[in-house]
Amino acid sequence: MRIKDFKLEEYFAKHEFNVEYSLCSSDCESFNVNELLTLEKDSLENLKKVWLGYTESLGNPILRKEISKLYSDINPKEVIVFSGAEEAIFICMNVLLKKDDHIIVQYPAYQSLYEIANAIGCKVTKWVMEDENHWELDLQFLETNITQTTKCIVVNFPHNPTGYLPEKEIYEKIINLAKRNNIYLLSDEVYKFLEYNEANRLPSACDLYDRGISIGVMSKSFGLAGLRIGWIATKNKALFEKISSFKNYTTICNSALSEFFAILALRNRSKILNRNLEIINNNLNLLDEFFNKYSNFFKWIKPKAGSIAFPRLLVNESAEVFCLNLLKKKSVLLMPSTNYDYGDRHFRIGFGRKNMPEALQKLEDFLKEL
CATH class of the missing domain: 3.90.1150.10 (Aspartate Aminotransferase, domain 1)
Known part of the structure; x- marks a missing residue:
């Protein structure tokens, strides 16, 4: 590739x-580091006890449990932890897609959300947003461009770089289109929890659809990019197993120190x-x-x-x-x-x-x- x-x-x-x-x-x-350690009384002593050997490939079980609390219908066994969201995107696309598959990507987009698919040999349709329409999505375009070879729709809410967030009924229509056509929905949700009005927060794709794949990270909303901790949450067991297997060819496991601080941060989110x-x-x-x-x-x-x-x-x-x-x-x-x-x-x-x-x-x- x-x-x-x-x-x-x-x-x-x-x-x-x-x-x-x-x-x-x-x-x-x-x-x-000191600011994070002050969030809990015994955190410094607990930090001193962190073992610096290999960690569990799927992620620290305590961390997976804390991540699962960010969702309404996900259990810890449906969460896998990565070294940042980038690794999650890379592995997911390599597992999910093959040459000549078709994907539709909300656009503009973070480059890896479409470029990895291009490198695999997929046909990529850009679902272009325009400021003349206040960045609103054209659902008719999405529906018209779904074909028999469409494998996945890629969305990003809240959106990078526009800050766009659709109304819930628009989001539901996207979910329903994916369901109706039996298409995966890869949802980049790294800015979730930064809605200016909490009532506008969208439910995660993984909570709504068994082919929904939600990607999260400690970098954006939590401001902890240096930890390099991201994750995927999905109810799709077959896909989850393939993703976890592929990770053995990338990082294998995550930093013990990073997982410790991610747990600390999520407990005090x-x-x-x-x-x-x-x-x-x-x-x-x-x-x-x-x-x-x-x-x-x-x-x-x-x-x-x-x-x-x-x-x-x-x-x-x-x-x-x-x-x-x-x-x-x-x-x-x-x-x-x-x-x-x-x-x-x-x-x-x-x-x-x-x-x-x-x-x-x-x-x-x-x-x-x-």
Whole structure:
């Protein structure tokens, strides 16, 4: 298998740790080790007892139990833990798909959600979202493009990079289309729990459908990307067994220390999520003011969930050039839409970190100098 270069991750690798401000980070504000340890009374003593040998391939049983609590109808035996969501996506697609299978992918998308399928030799149909429609999904397009060879529909709610979240009735229609056609539904749910209104939260695909596959991670909503802990939850036993077998060719098992801290964080998830939502809401208020002030420069569609959005650049300049000039002059990083293979008019902005107001001020200074 030869996979195309991962544009977004290579862009980050080149710039992320060499700039003063990352204004396109997809994750929330992280924690240091001491901050996590203060969440529980005896955590430091328990940390000292962590055995640094091999761990269980499917994941620490306690961690699998804590992850299962994030769902309404999943038991720990229906959860498998990986070294991040990327490994989960890679293994799932390699197990699920074969050459000439057809998949439909909500788009724009994180590159691995379609590029792995391309590398396998699948036919990939992009289910394109547009800001002219406030990023709403065209269900007629989905229904029309399902064929006899369609193996899987790939969705991402809340959505990266737009922050889009469909109404529950739209989501239910997607689930029902998958059921009616006996198609797998691969659901990237890494931003779940960052809905600005909890009433808008969608149920997980794995809770609604026996061919639903839900992917989660500690990186985004929980702000713990350094743990490299992700997971798949599914009720499909045959698929689960194939996924667990394939993992023996990748990481085999996870870091004992990472699993310890993931357990600690999930036990205290309400504290972590509430803190992150407070940061997001404060930053969103600033972004609303900013984009209202500079409405001649940008088209702003306020997201419904998550810590990222996808504004459109209205001035006569490519998004890539705009982002690179900002990087050069103000050491502020934005992610141009070219790294999503989605034209050259949008950019991703992240607002899950505490220093976003400072980065936003730098962006405003840059605009004033144009």
